[in-house]
Amino acid sequence: MTELVTETVNQTVPSSNDPLLDIRDLEVGFQTQYGVVPAVRGVSLTLYAGQTLAIVGESGSGKTTTAQAIINLLAGTGKVTAGEILFEGRDLTRLSAKEMQGVRGSLIGYVPQDPMSNLNPVWNIGFQVEEAIKANSPLRGKEARARTIEVLQEAGLADAADRLKQYPHQFSGGMRQRVLIGIGLSARPKLLIADEPTSALDVTVQRQILDHLATLTRDYGTSVLFITHDLGLAAERAEQLVVMYKGKVVESGPSQEILANPQHPYTQRLVAAAPSLASRRIQAKKNQDAPAPEIFSAGGTDTALITRATERELAASGKDLISVEGITKMYRIRKSGLKYDELLAVNDVSFGVKKGTTTAIVGESGSGKSTVAKLILQLESTTSGRIEFEGRDVAGLKGRELLNFRRRVQPVFQDPYGSLDPQYNVGNTIAEPLLAHNVGSRKERQKRVLELLDQVSLPAATQFRYPSELSGGQRQRIAIARALALKPDVLVLDEAVSALDVLVQGQILNLLTELQTELGLTYLFITHDLAVVRLVADNVCVMQRGRIVEAASTDEVFNNPRELYTQELLAAIPGANFAFGR
């Protein structure tokens, strides 16, 4: 394979001190019906050969646009309006379409974000990898086929030879991402742009794939431009950081230095909000004006913590509010023909939740955690086992009784974009449960809506808005307000903060904690993110393949994990070993 490399290199050999990639004052704008909207505003960054540089920012910060501008992959009306992108001294913004085609793939590889939508569903995997190889090398026929298998094996698909004829929908997310990494690295490019390459994957898979990527790029001497929203991940994987905010670079430099000593207020916020193993459970503060970073400080001497801890212990001595005994849920999955496969989504799960506490159920995709939530919410029925609420079996509830149960146990779902009806304005959305349960007059309901909006810290005028006008965090606040409308006892939070940017996530977790103290709520917190669990939960159940493998208090699970699987999960938390802000 070395011949391949030399072929592409023998143009101009830059001295090792010249940067490989040098972006200077880059401006990118998108043409809309309201004029050009700038997405990237004067970004400069430098990347040397062999280095890994991470661009960190939340959604809308312009990090992806910056990366896509490098090899001109901008969507639709996007255009570089000013600045230059020097790659080995050549300004990429001035290249013709033909010249750019020569750069893509062979000099600069690209690994996209979402493995589900980035492979063409109608072509088989072998075809899609082979086409990349043929585009960037003289290999044809059998040689190209052999190289395809080699590339896929290097990317970590051991049985690649047998799977070339399979289609993307027959691969799991992690495997597809490996295919995409294989494609990105197939021509041994000098630079690899990896745009959130693992954010759609489970933490343990993410870790494996990133480790693998790191090994490959180190072996090939490939520089990596890494795009991520996760500060912990960036710090762990890159030696250089560039923090972007609203289209601008707010801070850049060596990762360690930035983490240890963040200078810009935005970076300081990010560092403070990054959940890590060092954080402690958030304690509610009455002071609403307290800036977000303080809430996350690991203040062990806080008096609030002590009072809360005693309260919790007191509560813990009581009976369980929710008690789950040996529940099992079996799905029948249709196989080809008339045969069925039986899938045990939840297998003999038991746990209890005490009033006023938070129990987290943690697991990766397919662990059955969301099914447990659905079973408790009575959205699906159990195959066997018993779910009790206040000592009463909820399985057979019908009519009035079921309605009463629903009134007291309310859900908040993961996707704040999907869980609100786009055709309903916020006021009607929050009033819906009141209407459904015939609570109060029109006037009283109106009053309650305003009260709830205030409780989730949204201005009263929000009631006339529609979900599409609000941000993800704001929508999740609406969903929480709706869940609180009937003054429930329990909130089932199914990945309720997973889709949110880290700062917004912190805000919502904070809000949830305040509400818990204020209203004495009990939370069942379903999540894949162990780092978040530490911030909110009193007890943790770790689920794997439908079973609870470990259940204990949060401190015990984090300080003294007994099961191997829990240890793996803990180790896979990005940035777990960094002490943020200290």
Next chain:
Amino acid sequence: MLWYTGKRLLQMIPVFFGATFLIYFMVFSLPGDPIAALYGDRPPSPGVIAQLRAEYNLDKSLIEQYLIYIGGFFQGDLGTTFSGRSVSSVMASAFPITARLAMLALAFEAFFGILVGLVAGLRKGKLFDASALVVSLLLISVPTFVIGFVLQFVFGIQLGWARTTVSGAAPLDELILPALVLASVSFAYIVRLTRASVSDNLNADFVRTATAKGLSGRRVVTVHVLRNSLVPVVTFLGVDIGSLMVGAIVTEGIFNINGVGGTVYDAIKLGEGPTVVSFIAVMVVIFVVANLLVDLLYAALDPRIRYAK
């Protein structure tokens, strides 16, 4: 694929019986005398009526009538025309002509429709796109028979480039003008469908990834954009066969072609109800079978369908 094919075949069976029964039911169970209704203003002689009553087994129950009819259908007895010829023998001579016309029309509409739609989709908002949209809207809004008359008038009479009527054997070159008329409306639909599909796919993530691989623009467009855009076009072709049949009745009528459509056209004009019913029943069956083939083609194009359980 085998499982999929089997499933589609099984699903076809109730549709086949249902659709033929539907037609039979509509004609023979409406209030009033079906025989009189079929002949409209020109009632046949009492002898003919008696003969028809026996032939259609009108003295038996509807279900029995239908079963006798469908039994004959499987033995190749598709009914009798007004003049006493069997529908199957007329079919044997007329079907090849119509098939030739329809294939020619399908080739025109698919080739030019996809080509124009692709270019329009790639240049969305440009002049070519705007003109393609206007032309397609015009073609859809003008009825086929008006297009037929106009083209016949312009090319056949004024310019003299083509024959205004097609000779008995209907050679391919004489069918070009009728095929263009027949293809016009579907061409317009295919342009619109391909255009929409192409412009959607252009924004797809996998197309961006294909570009990032270093593929040429031409390859990205043909292998990734166009290939994926063909899937909805193929599903449209299934429905389109139905409108081709209606179009064939009109077009063959205008150009005096001795195909299935022309026969039905003449029968409608002459008020020969039984002939019309027999032929349309056969056309519906062809439509059902053609749709099955289109479904299989669809599965061949889209692996997600092929492997779906």
Next chain:
Amino acid sequence: MPSSTPNNRQAHVVAALDETPVAAIDQVNETQKARSTWTDAWESMRRRPSFWISSSLILLIVLVALVPTLFTQAPPNSNCLLADSNGGAEAGHPLGFTRQGCDTYARIIFGTRASVTVGLLATFLVTLVGVVIGALAGYYGGVLDAIVSRIGDIFFAVPTVLGAIVLLSVLPERTPVTIALVMSIFAWPQIARIMRGAVLTARNSDYVTASIALGVSKFKILLRHVVPNSIAPVIVIATVSLGTFIVAEATLSFLGIGLGSDIMSWGNDIGNAQTSIRTAPQVLLYPAAALSVTVLAFLMLGDVVGDALDPKARARR
């Protein structure tokens, strides 16, 4: 981590604070006007000239259909003199005469009502039946869905105009209402399929699950959440099919089994004019133009509405 050579080491750079002010996290923009899906669609439509052109045309056509006497004083059927057969334009008769010697313009004006009635009525029936059946089948699923879908398949297997030819060839009386009814019998499965697909998507959305968990009754969820969120594609198809129904009626009339010969309609006039196409093509072309303009107006409106309601186009806006 590979160590960087000293000269590759980048400095820790911080942007000037006044150039990169940090806003409060997740603030609500209180200055904008509230925008629902429908007001959004309206905003997008009213910018398009084709929306105004098509909707004013449609209004005009509907007005002609309702009160034809506003547009012509000439009685359409009396005063027809065979001497005027296929005659050209003259004073008071801007479009000349039909084969029977009647005023072409007056016949077009008076023929509007039949064509528009068929189009509107057929669209209304098909939409009503299709939406109700599609929504129930998609929402409740199970046996109901299986049965309804199979029945839909059967009707779908008979192309609309073919089915109409069969049914109309045995119907004694053929008024605009019967033609619309006959076409609806074969055309409803298309709308039902689209509605069912949209309802299936909406039914599996989180906001429906949320409403169930909130204790809203199943039927109310269908009415309040599922149908409003599934209706957009149906509206688009219905607008377009209005035009195609008008074309289909004309085709049936051209074949001689459309509206009865005593009913004034564009289709009948086109059908009657075909015999003299070579000598007097204008007699055929005038009613055909009226019909095409009508259909075009509905197609254009369908396009504009479709673009305005298309979520993908909305996201890109």
